[in-house]
Amino acid sequence: MTTLFTLLLLLAQAPPPGLDQIRADMNLEHRAKTAVEFAAAAERNAEAAYSKGDIPGVTAELKNMVTGVEIAQEALEQTGKSALHHPGPFKAGELRTEEILVRLDDLERRMDSDERSILKGPKMRVQEIHDAWFEGIMGKKKR
Numbered sequence: 001m002t003t004l005f006t007l008l009l010l011l012a013q014a015p016p017p018g019l020d021q022i023r024a025d026m027n028l029e030h031r032a033k034t035a036v037e038f039a040a041a042a043e044r045n046a047e048a049a050y051s052k053g054d055i056p057g058v059t060a061e062l063k064n065m066v067t068g069v070e071i072a073q074e075a076l077e078q079t080g081k082s083a084l085h086h087p088g089p090f091k092a093g094e095l096r097t098e099e100i101l102v103r104l105d106d107l108e109r110r111m112d113s114d115e116r117s118i119l120k121g122p123k124m125r126v127q128e129i130h131d132a133w134f135e136g137i138m139g140k141k142k143r
Contacts, residue, residue, distance in 0.1 A: 083136030
């Protein structure tokens with residue numbers, strides 16, 4: 001019991017993986033999940049940077065967010081699995097990117113109008129990937 005508790009404690013304190021660690025993950029579905037979680041953390045970091053008035057920090061974190069979502073997309077493509085026939089990892093990514101998009105909308109509403117342009121590109125890219133996953137899951141089955 002003590003060993004299990006110690007192991008859980010060590011895992012809980014592990015630093016979040018960086019992009020290089022995520023890319024090195026050989027399990028493609030795990031890589032995708034970790035990358036989307038990285039993207040969600042980057043979005044939260046962008047919000048925190050905005051709260052501090054750190055616009056360059058916001059831009060950097062938005063770039064990290066997009067990179068995380070793109071890594072997830074690439075990993076899921078590399079599995080060779082169809083979103084229609086194996087929806088689990090695609091659905092997880094789709095749901096998480098939906099949450100990211102909602103948070104980006106909230107951030108956009110808090111921003112001054114002249115600052116909102118930094119969100120446009122990253123938000124569009126996340127939306128594109130989200131929509132592709134959604135359409136893949138909801139696509140029609142061939143008979």
